[in-house]
Amino acid sequence: MAKAKKKDEPVILVTNDDGVTAPGIRNLVEAVKDLGKIVVVAPDKPQSGMGHAITIGQPLRLTPVQYFEGIEAYQCTGTPVDCVKLAVDKVLHRKPDLCISGINHGANHSINVIYSGTMSAAVEAAIESIPSIGFSLLDHSIEANFDAARKYARIIVEQMLKRKADKHTVLNVNFPAVEEKLIKGIRICRQAYAKYEEDFLERKDPNGRKYYWLTGEFVNFDKGKDTDVWALENNYVSVVPVQFDLTNYVLKDKLQKMWKF
Amino acid sequence: MAKAKKKDEPVILVTNDDGVTAPGIRNLVEAVKDLGKIVVVAPDKPQSGMGHAITIGQPLRLTPVQYFEGIEAYQCTGTPVDCVKLAVDKVLHRKPDLCISGINHGANHSINVIYSGTMSAAVEAAIESIPSIGFSLLDHSIEANFDAARKYARIIVEQMLKRKADKHTVLNVNFPAVEEKLIKGIRICRQAYAKYEEDFLERKDPNGRKYYWLTGEFVNFDKGKDTDVWALENNYVSVVPVQFDLTNYVLKDKLQKMWKF
Numbered sequence: 001m002a003k004a005k006k007k008d009e010p011v012i013l014v015t016n017d018d019g020v021t022a023p024g025i026r027n028l029v030e031a032v033k034d035l036g037k038i039v040v041v042a043p044d045k046p047q048s049g050m051g052h053a054i055t056i057g058q059p060l061r062l063t064p065v066q067y068f069e070g071i072e073a074y075q076c077t078g079t080p081v082d083c084v085k086l087a088v089d090k091v092l093h094r095k096p097d098l099c100i101s102g103i104n105h106g107a108n109h110s111i112n113v114i115y116s117g118t119m120s121a122a123v124e125a126a127i128e129s130i131p132s133i134g135f136s137l138l139d140h141s142i143e144a145n146f147d148a149a150r151k152y153a154r155i156i157v158e159q160m161l162k163r164k165a166d167k168h169t170v171l172n173v174n175f176p177a178v179e180e181k182l183i184k185g186i187r188i189c190r191q192a193y194a195k196y197e198e199d200f201l202e203r204k205d206p207n208g209r210k211y212y213w214l215t216g217e218f219v220n221f222d223k224g225k226d227t228d229v230w231a232l233e234n235n236y237v238s239v240v241p242v243q244f245d246l247t248n249y250v251l252k253d254k255l256q257k258m259w260k261f
Numbered sequence: 262m263a264k265a266k267k268k269d270e271p272v273i274l275v276t277n278d279d280g281v282t283a284p285g286i287r288n289l290v291e292a293v294k295d296l297g298k299i300v301v302v303a304p305d306k307p308q309s310g311m312g313h314a315i316t317i318g319q320p321l322r323l324t325p326v327q328y329f330e331g332i333e334a335y336q337c338t339g340t341p342v343d344c345v346k347l348a349v350d351k352v353l354h355r356k357p358d359l360c361i362s363g364i365n366h367g368a369n370h371s372i373n374v375i376y377s378g379t380m381s382a383a384v385e386a387a388i389e390s391i392p393s394i395g396f397s398l399l400d401h402s403i404e405a406n407f408d409a410a411r412k413y414a415r416i417i418v419e420q421m422l423k424r425k426a427d428k429h430t431v432l433n434v435n436f437p438a439v440e441e442k443l444i445k446g447i448r449i450c451r452q453a454y455a456k457y458e459e460d461f462l463e464r465k466d467p468n469g470r471k472y473y474w475l476t477g478e479f480v481n482f483d484k485g486k487d488t489d490v491w492a493l494e495n496n497y498v499s500v501v502p503v504q505f506d507l508t509n510y511v512l513k514d515k516l517q518k519m520w521k522f
Binding site: 046048049050051052053054055056057059060061062081082085086088089090111113114115120123127128159163166169170172186188189190191193195198199200202203209210211212213214239240241242243244245246247248249251252255256258259 | 307309310311312313314315316317318320321322323342343346347349350351372374375376381384388389420424427430431433447449450451452454456459460461463464470471472473474475500501502503504505506507508509510512513516517519520
């Protein structure tokens, strides 16, 4: 039976992209469950790399699940962004006070913010005027140790709730995959300029037809010490504030002067 | 038979999110086909609303198609972003001089840039150091009239090729759905702050189980006259330079001062 909301208790929406049964989201719920009224709406299957995809060609299903003791929870057939939209419109019937997404199994620092379903869910919340945080641990393993991540996730959620963040705030938080005692603290960073050097693995099926698996090696071109990649390599928790106004203002001014038609 | 590349001729990669058979991409190819060596790699089915999704859970197929007279073209089973990655790694074996995406059937102004497969393909190209442009027409119809869009798309592509754009340049270009004689010109703009007020249509299947269709009404909160939405409402072609560094630098500085752990 889900807990009733206490007066003045914040409503916290929890989602992710690894699916509702992933250990990461269970750890996130455990980390914050006494900080407000928690409602989980998460994908019913892994949705990693879905970016900001929404489902427009087919309908969505939403089903109550009982994975989290005493917590109202649903699984959704759509993408992480769909989960946020459906949660607000059909589950909560209001905007939650905070949306948290994760804890992702794997890094979402640097350019990963763009491919990540975890971060896109958080960005969607902020577009809808809900302050939000995406959390990721630099360990893909299903057996990853979330102890330190859980502790720091709670600290950051408490900070957000206490400070009454602007409604369009989005934070991209990544945890180094090290023991808690090795973590040096929390750093507010910028997104590193890094990307994947693409390489597709080419194979042939039993009929001799080619197919391709996306692989690719992560390359960091950014030597700055104020980036998320630097912070994580030096055992800090990285926090990058994210925006959804994608206008390149510097280039806008330049083109306004340069381009003649 | 595809045309051989002439010396010094730029290589232009063309993609979209409506699929390789959409009228929009045919019009884009027609608009620019004499400006360089054109290669098309586009999805084999509609991929609208796929945002920056990539395919990591299953392999991709790439098949040559002969939809465009004298133009090398392929359809891909993946997302628009997958198309760009595969094109560079497995078709061109080099970075093209320019990537163009579209012409999308429907608007990609304001917040749509985040959901759009058309624009995500262009952003992916820029991440990979390929200047790029996404084109969209404010008309969803399969029978939309692309005459004016074709003319202006060509003007903008010529400008980009002539000026040797920075390798990370991405432009989000939208065309108003009006006759050519009504178009007042081209405006360099910022992304309007607008979004969808979500509403899901709730239905019941023959077994009495609920399902939801994403709908939602577009609402523009931005009264600025320097936005893409304003330009389009006033019959200008809008051009928004886009960036993929999502760091919110203003908030970063603020949090560095405010947050104490």
